[in-house]
């Protein structure tokens with residue numbers, strides 16, 4: 001199966017090869033303090049026959065062959081059917097996609113895994129990146145399994161657990177006395193000077209492509225859940241009928257915690273792929289859930305413009321001054337009628353506790369933001385509609401915020 005990079009703005013095509021990140025024309029005028037322009041998209045060539053076969057066999061079509069993926073279990077995470085939460089909210093078709101149980105404890109592993117596979121395919125020995133914390137701990141984790149040298153640029157204020165993970169996994173830690181945005185620029189300078197592969201989010205197109213994998217899982221898991229439920233009402237054993245091909249089903253709504261806008265763009269891309277292959281009938285309504293103190297994408301959905309502001313929220317993973325993938329994510333959201341929902345830190349901490357105590361799923365503040373966003377948007381969603389809330393990081397990654405939410409001392 002042949003793949004290439006395509007610029008969604010001008011349509012230019014590029015080989016997927018080391019050193020290729022942005023479109024030469026559209027990415028030439030990038031300036032600090034603005035979302036990246038010229039971010040490339042991974043596309044397959046041809047009619048998608050092979051992509052369809054891969055999806056129907058239970059896999060995900062990706063631009064790196066399976067044999068290069070490092071030996072650790074990434075993806076394939078559970079879709080919860082939280083009965084107590086459903087009852088409390090009178091929301092019978094609410095689902096929770098649980099990526100807190102990824103190897104490093106966050107959704108970032110999906111992107112790190114693909115970037116590591118790409119490095120292995122091309123004989124690359126070192127990867128560098130900037131991070132608010134989770135991308136760093138994730139790349140370090142996957143790098144440890146893959147035998148790659150990982151250099152991370154991390155703001156000194158990152159939560160301790162994420163910093164300690166980096167050190168445990170044996171990566172090289174460069175602490176930046178400044179914001180994530182400064183770390184981003186420093187890591188790009190390092191990659192440019194050394195030629196080391198960059199896993200900077202949005203900048204490396206594979207970070208978006210790697211994050212589409214959950215869409216394929218959700219569509220399969222939903223189909224299985226609904227077919228099992230039908231079995232139950234017919235007096236069956238609640239088991240899905242065995243069928244040759246895997247069935248797919250799109251939810252009505254997906255809530256995604258959003259900072260740089262890579263996860264949401266990736267998950268939308270996954271549903272675009274599924275729709276293009278004729279496996280689902282539509283792309284769901286996507287909700288970019290953002291914290292009041294870091295809401296550039298939700299605001300741009302309203303105004304059409306990005307207005308960078310210094311970020312301030314307890315949800316560190318979605319705290320960005322400039323959403324690096326903002327332009328790409330905004331285009332995807334607009335194309336499919338996506339929405340924004342903004343919640344404050346008090347709502348985030350309250351939602352975190354509700355989620356933990358009513359479902360048993362303990363997620364970090366960024367993910368609680370997605371659930372808080374759902375609670376806020378719920379009045380505009382029909383009772384029977386199918387809703388997936390994406391929970392992207394483990395609550396254990398930021399105990400300081402979680403302690404605040406329950407009024408406990410550390």
Ligand SMILES: *Cc1c(COP(=O)(O)O)cnc(C)c1O
Pocket residue numbers: 106107108134135201257258259260261262263264317318364366367392393394
């Ligand atoms: C990075 C991250 C996000 C936000 O993803 P973006 O691509 O920056 O929008 C959400 N949740 C967790 C746990 C993360 O680590």
